[in-house]
Amino acid sequence: MEFRIATRADVPAVLDLLADDDITRQRGYGTVPEHVDAAIWAAFEAIEADDRNELIVAVDRNEVVGTCQLTFIPGLSRGGGERLLIEAVRIRSDRRGRGLGGELIRWAVDRARERGCRMVQLTTDKRRTDAHRFYERLGFTASHEGFKLAL
Amino acid sequence: MEFRIATRADVPAVLDLLADDDITRQRGYGTVPEHVDAAIWAAFEAIEADDRNELIVAVDRNEVVGTCQLTFIPGLSRGGGERLLIEAVRIRSDRRGRGLGGELIRWAVDRARERGCRMVQLTTDKRRTDAHRFYERLGFTASHEGFKLAL
Numbered sequence A, B: 001m002e003f004r005i006a007t008r009a010d011v012p013a014v015l016d017l018l019a020d021d022d023i024t025r026q027r028g029y030g031t032v033p034e035h036v037d038a039a040i041w042a043a044f045e046a047i048e049a050d051d052r053n054e055l056i057v058a059v060d061r062n063e064v065v066g067t068c069q070l071t072f073i074p075g076l077s078r079g080g081g082e083r084l085l086i087e088a089v090r091i092r093s094d095r096r097g098r099g100l101g102g103e104l105i106r107w108a109v110d111r112a113r114e115r116g117c118r119m120v121q122l123t124t125d126k127r128r129t130d131a132h133r134f135y136e137r138l139g140f141t142a143s144h145e146g147f148k149l150a151l
Helices: A008-019 A022-027 A038-049 A100-115 A129-137 B008-019 B022-027 B038-049 B100-115 B129-137
Strands: A002-005 A053-060 A063-073 A083-091 A119-125 A141-150 B002-005 B053-060 B063-073 B083-091 B119-125 B141-150
Touching: A002 A100, A008 A038, A008 A053, A008 A063, A008 A083, A038 A053, A053 A100, A063 A100, A063 B063, A063 B083, A083 A100, A083 B063, A100 A119, A100 A129, A119 A129, A119 A141, A119 B119, A129 A141, A129 B141, A141 B129, B002 B100, B008 B038, B008 B053, B008 B063, B008 B083, B038 B053, B053 B100, B063 B100, B083 B100, B100 B119, B100 B129, B119 B129, B119 B141, B129 B141
Parallel strands: A083 A119, B083 B119
Antiparallel strands: A002 A053, A053 A063, A063 A083, A119 B141, A141 B119, A141 B141, B002 B053, B053 B063, B063 B083
């Protein structure tokens, strides 16, 4: 298993992972399209060009089996240290329940630590109760309410 | 009242606002120092140089009376649209309860809309029950759990 920054060739597989999720489908914030259109390529290029954003893939034998996005956010609190925001965590459905998600998050947390971040944060839908236990086992605390406003 | 991007001269007042908060003091993630040290200046310069991060101040008669930080995050979901993350929202204690916070958040949401963002998100400590009602009145939904891990 390898964790690395996604290349252009990984994008279709990442989109498949983002779409393969019941809550994403129900959410009503918009769905992930079946094909990669110009706006999605532009978003990928924006992430790739930004040294505070990283699209990560977990790759096993040349197959993308997991993904997440990392955003390193500078701020004046906590002694001026960055915080890491983790978004869009997905593990391919046939690979869930085997510890891959934990490996991916621990890898991301290590990356934050190496970079000198003071905090790692993420939000997860209140309906994802399995995910809540998962993040608590990894040492996270559900100390905050996560508010969203679709535009 | 004016809302604008903070300048270097606003930084001490922003730090005072960040520090003037009971939960920040209790949080144990580290406190905001009384003075502006090199790491905080470096963080301010990182925000200033980054076109996806904006430190915002609310200014009334040359006094900083509110602040928040905006981070515009590119992503592959939601048709490739950015999301806005709002962090570090503070209103000076003698100005609370008079609608200023609502004005600041609506201004930030309008800024996100003009930029074409698909979503605005933020987290707020579970103990800030007044803040929860405040964000619900502004149209936000507490759909997510907010997990944090201090490093």
